[in-house]
Amino acid sequence: MGELMRRYWIPVRPTAQLVKEEVMAVRILGEDLVLFRLADGQMGLVGDRCPHRMTELRYGIPDTGGLRCCYHGWMFNPAGQCIETPLESANDPFKDRIRIKGYPVQEMGGLVWAYMGAGTDALAAAVGPCHENTGDPTHSVYLHGNLFEYVLQKQGKLEERAADGQMHTLYARMKTGNGIESLYVNPTRYGMEKGINYSKELGADRDHVSRHATVIFPFYTQTGGPGMVRQEFQIRVPVDDTNTYHINYGCYMGPEEVPVTVQESIPYYDVPLFDDDGKPLLDFVLAQDAHAWISQGPIMDRTQEHLGRTDMPIVFMRRQFEEQMRIVEDGGDPMNVFRDPATMPSLIHGGHWDEREEEGKAAVTGKGSDLSSFRGAYHKGYAIDDADRYGPAMPQVIDLMRRIDEAQEEAARA
Structure with a gap:
């Protein structure tokens, strides 16, 4: 590896x-x-x-x-x-x-x-997963849904932070567990795609397919569909056999009619995972992910696992890593290595993302969906629900979202 x-x-x-x-x-x-x-x-x-x-x-x-x-x-x-x-x-x-x-x-x-x-x-696309959360489309239901609700209830902050029952991410996340018919996973030119097939007969609001995050080999994942204000690239760099350097690369974009000031430099910040008393922070999405990863231990014997139907993308991803390692062992170049600049694409992507390709098929996540909308509503108080809350650029991000909201309201009145 x-x-x-x-x-x-x-x-x-x-x-x-x-x-x-x-x-x-x-x-x-x-x-x-x-x-x-x-x-x-x-x-x-x-x-x-x-x-x-x-x-x-x-x-x-x-x-x-x-x-x-x-x-x-x-x-x-x-x-x-x-x-x-x-x-x-x-x-x-x-x-x-x-x-x-x-x-x-x-x-x-x-x-x-x-x-x-x-x-x-070697020119290479640096992009996919070092730990395996990116291959797990269904973990949101409990980790970012039920656990989130439980934590806010214990803190006495459920009504304060999630009173509307719609916009807050925990409600939308729990909803994604309704009507799962099956999961799918496929190889793409630069990585893999995976998602969930939903059935109205099994309890979903309609028959549809939800594509879950773009994955680029070897350790990059993109979340956020076309048109979303906030796009995030998760980069998981191997530090050594037991540690991963997890980078959340956040991009906030407005439409052409909403001007955005060009940054002189891109700020950075460290995301705390424990409070001042050493207790795990569990009241925002990335911390919930991190503690689920950390709790598996430094090196886990995966033969002790009991995988189910929702783990199909995990199995696929592990096999993809094994296949690419064999290519290197045999002296070849693995996926997304480009030694000739003329063959290197200008953009490495994971395929169609959240686009309606045929009638009746549209992803749940993406523009206008309940699942992603809290990350486009930081100006309404929802910045506290993810790691962005610690970011030094958050005042500018909140201002951007506010101005986008105002521009959309003005356009609707016109």
């Missing part, structure tokens, strides 16, 4: 965080490394220790041309080559024989990406 993951460009940290901290320790794909940014904008991702006396480079000094060890001043360029040993003989080519690991990094979309594979000539 590690060799498979090293075929892709991987996001390691938000650019804004690196601008603020300049030098930071990171652990990605089981390696302890140091990410740094120089005054001229150059970035580097190198081994975590100076090979002189093994001092940690997380305490290094970003200097002109490279990162300087705090102990004796040895300096390493972004490729990991030692370029200065200031206390050694000036005429000794000693430094030329010294190098540490160095991986190429690039900034794109507010994230710093690294390529940690052999060679540097």
